[in-house]
Structures are given as C-alpha cells and as structure tokens.
Amino acid sequence: MRKTFTAIAASLLLGATGAQANLVTNGTFDAPDISTGSFSTVTSLSFSDLNWGYYSGGSGVTKLVDDAGNQFAQIASGDILYTSFSVAMSGQYNIGFDFQGGGLWGLTGATNWTPEVVAPTYLTPSAGWTAATGGPVSLVAGDSYKIYFGGMVTPPQFYPTLGLDNVSVTAVSPVPEPEGYAMMVAGLGALGLMSRRRLRKGA
Numbered sequence: 001m002r003k004t005f006t007a008i009a010a011s012l013l014l015g016a017t018g019a020q021a022n023l024v025t026n027g028t029f030d031a032p033d034i035s036t037g038s039f040s041t042v043t044s045l046s047f048s049d050l051n052w053g054y055y056s057g058g059s060g061v062t063k064l065v066d067d068a069g070n071q072f073a074q075i076a077s078g079d080i081l082y083t084s085f086s087v088a089m090s091g092q093y094n095i096g097f098d099f100q101g102g103g104l105w106g107l108t109g110a111t112n113w114t115p116e117v118v119a120p121t122y123l124t125p126s127a128g129w130t131a132a133t134g135g136p137v138s139l140v141a142g143d144s145y146k147i148y149f150g151g152m153v154t155p156p157q158f159y160p161t162l163g164l165d166n167v168s169v170t171a172v173s174p175v176p177e178p179e180g181y182a183m184m185v186a187g188l189g190a191l192g193l194m195s196r197r198r199l200r201k202g203a
C-alpha cells in the first residue's frame with residue numbers, strides 16, 4: 001500500500017512541476033541516432049529536421065558523434081545555429097549547454113532579433129567539453145524566443161569550430177499550474193480518504 005501512496009505522490013509532483021521541462025526540442029542532438037558511427041561521421045540531414053535552423057556564412061553546421069558516442073552539433077566559424085521555443089508560463093528561466101571550441105551565444109525574440117534578451121555573449125575557448133550557464137532571464141508567457149550559437153570568424157574568442165550539446169531552457173523554480181494545484185488538492189483528498197479507511201480497518 002505504501003508503494004501506491006508513493007507512486008501517487010510522485011505523479012502529483014510531476015503534474016505540478018511540469019514547467020521544469022526543457023523548452024528546447026532536441027537540445028541533445030541525439031535524434032536521429034548516428035551513434036554507431038565514428039568521430040568523422042557527419043549526418044547529411046538538414047538541421048531543420050532536428051528542430052534547429054542555421055545561417056551559413058562559413059563552411060556549415062554538421063552533426064557529429066565523438067569516440068565516446070556523444071552526438072552533438074559542430075558550428076564552423078561564421079555560421080549560426082538556432083532554435084525557437086515558446087513559453088507557456090511567465091517567470092525566470094535558466095539556460096544551460098555544453099560546448100567545446102569557442103564562439104558566442106545569445107537569446108532574442110523569435111520573429112525578430114530585437115530586443116535582445118541575452119546580448120551576444122562570448123565563450124572562453126575550451127579544448128574539452130565545458131558546461132556553460134546563462135540566466136536567470138525573465139521570459140513572458142505566450143512569447144516565442146530564439147536561442148542561437150555562433151562560430152566566431154574574428155577575435156576576441158576565435159576558434160575554428162564551436163561544438164554544442166545538451167542545450168536547455170528550464171524554469172528556475174517550478175510554479176504549479178492551475179491544473180497542477182487542482183490535481184494536488186484532489187490527490188491529497190484521495191490520500192486522506194484512503195488513510196481514514198485504513199484507520200477504520202485497523203480499529
């Protein structure tokens with residue numbers, strides 16, 4: 001019985017904290033799967049198939065898999081890779097991603113490039129994979145945003161390529177949505193009923 005209670009509580013919690021989900025689709029670049037390849041494997045798929053788009057001013061954006069089997073995007077100097085996402089709930093959001101090489105990133109409105117939410121921000125070049133964070137930024141419900149990553153053509157943070165993986169935009173502190181509250185109240189009521197029944201049975 002205790003297990004059932006735990007399962008109910010867990011599902012309630014999940015329902016209430018749905019806002020914590022990553023707003024970025026395929027930020028891992030793991031789909032479609034090319035993990036059986038080697039480091040030199042480059043997918044011929046268009047990035048639009050991966051929910052990402054790019055502006056090419058350099059030698060292009062490719063999807064690679066490294067020797068450890070990690071699939072990621074590689075952005076050449078002069079190219080910009082971006083994806084759009086929409087926000088269902090106003091609030092503070094954190095941004096996270098892993099990178100190697102050097103370049104920049106930023107966050108804007110989805111339909112035009114202004115106003116900047118996060119102005120172009122340089123990444124200190126790194127030979128190995130490095131975790132980067134941004135925010136918290138204030139995002140507005142109903143609005144769409146575009147997060148972008150660029151390979152640098154010129155200094156100050158020049159590097160031949162920018163490797164990118166695990167891009168995420170998540171709510172700083174999950175606020176239950178109205179449905180979440182309703183579910184919680186209903187669930188707590190059900191739990192109370194069950195424990196009362198259990199008490200009666202024991203008596």
Ligand SMILES: [Ca+2]
Pocket residue numbers: 028029030070071072165166
């Ligand atoms: Ca990946």
